[in-house]
Amino acid sequence: MSIKNKKDTISKYICAKDKNKSNLLKDVFTSDAKLDMELKTQNISFPSTTIGLNDINEVLISKFNETYENIYTFCINDSIQDIRNSLTCNWLVGMSEKENKNIRIGCGKYYWYFDNEDNILVNHLIITIEHMVILPKNYDTQISDWLQNISYPWCDSKVILENIPTIKSLKQIEIFIKNNKI
Numbered sequence: 001m002s003i004k005n006k007k008d009t010i011s012k013y014i015c016a017k018d019k020n021k022s023n024l025l026k027d028v029f030t031s032d033a034k035l036d037m038e039l040k041t042q043n044i045s046f047p048s049t050t051i052g053l054n055d056i057n058e059v060l061i062s063k064f065n066e067t068y069e070n071i072y073t074f075c076i077n078d079s080i081q082d083i084r085n086s087l088t089c090n091w092l093v094g095m096s097e098k099e100n101k102n103i104r105i106g107c108g109k110y111y112w113y114f115d116n117e118d119n120i121l122v123n124h125l126i127i128t129i130e131h132m133v134i135l136p137k138n139y140d141t142q143i144s145d146w147l148q149n150i151s152y153p154w155c156d157s158k159v160i161l162e163n164i165p166t167i168k169s170l171k172q173i174e175i176f177i178k179n180n181k182i
Helices: 003-019 022-027 053-067 137-148 157-162 168-179
Strands: 029-039 049-051 068-083 086-097 103-116 119-135
Touching (some): 003 053, 003 086, 003 119, 022 053, 029 053, 049 053, 053 068, 068 103, 068 137, 068 157, 086 137, 086 168, 103 168, 119 137, 157 168
Parallel strands (some): 029 119
Antiparallel strands (some): 068 086, 086 103
8 A cells, every 4th residue: 555545544533533534434444443542741631442343433523523623634744654554653743622722733643553554444543642831812824834835735744843833832732843853
């Protein structure tokens, strides 16, 4: 399977999650797919394991979009490791909380495992959340301007870093992006 096919499948996932389009997930995951979440931060919560397309939809689309809006998820090109039926890459996400309008910026790694060489569907996804920063809503314009100027959903770390706002709590995000390239 080509890296282009893998990236196309991952792009569908990003669109489904960020734009609340659960109908796209059938073109991303096998019906019995497994989702594992590894949280290295206390600022967000997810079940550690979810099995099956319907339950993955509930966790990553339905419940996620009940809580968050203005979601931008970026996969970082210069972190990609493409090996046979898998693809690993770093990611960055920015979003706002619906309830109080606080901003969240997070980063981590995706580990995508595809069903087989001929199938573009994912049968296992591991999402590691390294950092999740919570900022007050008064940072909305600054963060929105930054995120809207990044190529979506695939970009290079250089583009993320060249305009990252100089907000002290974003330093851990900046360090992760800088230090986790190929």
